[in-house]
Amino acid sequence: EAGVVQSPRYKIIEKKQPVAFWCNPISGHNTLYWYRQNLGQGPELLIRYENEEAVDDSQLPKDRFSAERLKGVDSTLKIQPAELGDSAVYLCASSKGLAGEQFFGPGTRLTVL
């Protein structure tokens, strides 16, 4: 069974540029999560989807961050415009339902110059 797939694995951009991350969850997992992990810290939840519905986006900085999961499968997280402080690893995870074990993808390491 394929795991959570994320792309790209690495991204370097200049500040004020837009950037997008893509995630394909494990087949059959209807719950999808986007986390941000700063250096030396644990992951912090940005947004959680149940199918195509965002059920918890309280931690998402909505002025510059947006996310979508249009068909309830893969998802895209966007930052526009990026700031220096956005440099971090962006992790996607999925689970089979709200109470299921969360499986993480390898993450996208973003560097904003």
Next chain:
Amino acid sequence: GQQLNQSPQSMFIQEGEDVSMNCTSSSIFNTWLWYKQDPGEGPVLLIALYKAGELTSNGRLTAQFGITRKDSFLNISASIPSDVGIYFCAGPAGGTSYGKLTFGQGTILTVHP
């Protein structure tokens, strides 16, 4: 919000030694999870604990759910070089048993051959 405090922050041990790390919270958790993260990868679930006082093993790993529900311990016996990585405790926020996870800041483990 809820915070999880892990200790120690880092450990340097010799191969073959046993390791112990813990995680504490100011609030009650109904589930405790222990993850390991290798460089450039996402966290991988090692052990899940669902009941106060529960002691669960996974190979050389043993974890316990503290009786007060405010702490958890992870022990690794007879460490080997591949145990190197960052170990995170995590639990669902808000006293629930699912959903949004709060992570500790991690314990960095280095094993010298």
